[in-house]
Amino acid sequence: MMNKLWLVSLVSVGILSGCANTTSTSTSNFVDRFPQQGSELPYSVLRGDLIDGKTNQAFEIRNGGFGSAMTGHPSISNQFYALTDRGPNANHTGEYGKGKSFPVASYVPRIGLFEVASNGEINLVKSIFLKRPSGSLISGLPNTSALGGTGETPYHANGKPVLVDDSKPYNKDSNPIKLDDYGLDGEGLVALKDGTFWVSDEYGPHMVHFDKNGVEIGRINAFKEDGRTEFNLPAVFQHRRANRGMEGLAMTPDETTLVGIMQSTMANPNKAAQKSDITRIVTVNVINGETEQYLYRQEKAENANSEISTLTTNKFLVIERDGSFLFGGPKKANPNAQKQVYRIDLTTGTRLSDIAETQSVTRDESHGLMIEGLTLEQYVVKNGWDALAKKGIQPVNKTLVIDMVKEVAYPHDKMEGLWIIDEHHLGVLNDDDFATWSTKGKLEQKYLDANTVDSNQLYIIEADLMGQ
Template identity: 50%
Template sequence: MKTRVLKIVFTITLATTLIACNDDDTPSPYQLPEISNKGIKLPYSVLKTTNNNVEVRNGGFGSAATAHPTNQGEFYALTDRGANIKFGSDKIFPTPNYTPRIGHFKLNTDGSIEMVREILFKNPAGNNISGRPNPEGYGATGETAYAEDQTTTLDDDKYGLDSEGLVAMKDGSFWVSDEYGPHIVHFDANGKQIERLSPKGIAGETGDRKLPAVFKTRWANRGMEGLAITPDEKTLVGIMQSTLYNPSKAEVADFTITRIVTFDIETGTTKQYLHKQEKAKNSNSEIVALSNTEFLIVERDGAFTKDTDKNLVQKHIYKIDISNATDVSDADDTLNGKLVNGKTIEQCTWTELANAGIVPATKTLAVDLIAELGDYPHDKLEGIWLINPTTIGVINDDDFAVWTGDNSATNQKYISKTETSENIDGNTLYIVNF
């Protein structure tokens, strides 16, 4: 489907009102400002500067995005667990006490973006959580958290979140999905935990409402990357970033098999559907509802266009429909889920699944960001703000402007793995029609 980029001129000034009123006090329709195909950078502050002069930024508002449920021209964006650096199979946390959070942003009429406020996540007692891993039994990924000295181990946090999916409710509360458990957590308007949903068999704090046990087999760091709410606000819809390791990584037959889960907020009932990725080990990084059965999703690779032939880089948004997809729930809610001829779903090929009558969600390409913008220079397309029925804003995860360098050092993140002096990656909003 051909889409159209909204053309604009970009200026930076703080601004004013988004919705004008007529003489009869009736709000005028919201008018988007013009925004160039190079996008608008979100504001940030500096959390710390390392000994080798690397800025760790706050920043990080790109793991998810969602529309403000009532205020046109405003959106929320989500951080993940905070700056983290690969350290073998473990992680170094340059800012170990960082609290994952939501940023409330406003797109002004002059094309600038301002932050309205931050909402920090808190445990049921009202204390700030961290992004450090969960302990064993609470959704642990097997990672050990280290301080920047690479020798000091950091405490686990049973309320810790690697937050990746975000829903804003009309009552002011939020639902957030993550990559540890994976968990889905309900927070009040001030960020205090109300309820925590985890796969069956993971310790929780809020009773018997659970996600299916099979989600415990998630690929570590590729958990529930996207979360949506249906327009009637009755059903949460989560999408896993990648294939479950079910029963193990070695036994996965096809790494394009990914799962969607729905959760009825009133009854706690769940259903599961399959999504077929375009390429093995792609990332499903966002989901937003268009109706109770139709959704936009991000499906992307992790490449930069500065490092790779643009024609081979994938930053796609698809429209999917689950109305005719097969519910692959397991009535007994076992760890390995529904079996097909004695095999887990992830042990099957798509042909075997089709022969068993299992139909995935349908999908059609809605936007190819590189084709529509001329370039999309970031590696991690992760947030969709649904502005109106035909227009979306998309945001990238900038990893707090840092990434792993030699010897697990904290290096500045640029929009290329070979860049050394400019173009620091930053959260940037682009607007396109679909």
């Protein structure tokens, strides 16, 4: 059962980075009255003409989709921003190889501004469409291989490839498959006091700075040859696992340092290393470009770190989850589904830049810190965390703050958004995948149980976020 929601002294609200102040609506006006079972975000229908692969009936693709990340409005306490990813998609193998079906290929990734009413009802205030520096709309289509593209060929729902000009036949030179180096699969979101945003994604990964209207004004990634970047991530981040890139993004209270977390173990140096429990956190000083890396140890291999949110300069909340459904959904019911929020402290983890090089410890331009010729990912798989500790490398300490399965019988597979409202209240949001699922490449409606279609659902939980 969810703990009873309660009012906290408003004096505490301003302590947390990213928490709203009280210039608009006081916390009590919506937190105290918020429904224990959560509240659904509004959605529109993108298309309803496709046939469900299981029922053979028409089903809805919804927008929805505002669950890849969330963050509080910097100055209005009952408003939050939420991010979509690249749009509805599903695995598909067609005439041009393995890839993704994009049933709404023209979809534009966007940031939604939402407001919570005093009765808990949630309204969409506006959508901010993401744009190139020129002001033209970006897409959610994959990047080219030069920017980390993993060969995901985009297809329409009818199985035809997405082409530069769909009105003409495919031609490798004059009308090739359409890719987009500005395309984003957004997963992390920061809203700054000046009205601008930072978004991290699963493609590059890229960290992109947008102005208040959604126009790109800056970019950070691991590709030094990308002329759009002023600063770069360490090259090791080019080895992100496909579809498991930089899932969470936060900013320190002074707004000088971005903090990103990778969803899962990277394919460093190859896929054999990626099925593990070691993930990386990276910090980037946006003033001078300096970076630092830390390690995070997951509870089990191939879990997902789906969000990171700021408490203080060094303390953050992190989502760790698996991909199961408590009540089954399109999979088997899993009573042991893991949907948890941990508090971490970067000062407890080893700064990888502090590790001195020796005969057995070296650094590689592409693969980062190496031990006995192995990447950190390989070394943990082969020798374990205790062996890594003997080399002087420790992951950040973490403390369980909220178990959403125990709190609210959390039914969703993807818990991906955190909103730090104040020291004792946390908003949690799921990614509903635009209410779609796929089985063996066939699109279908996404259900949580036999009767409930998945949707973006906001929960507000009472907890001691700071650990005081």
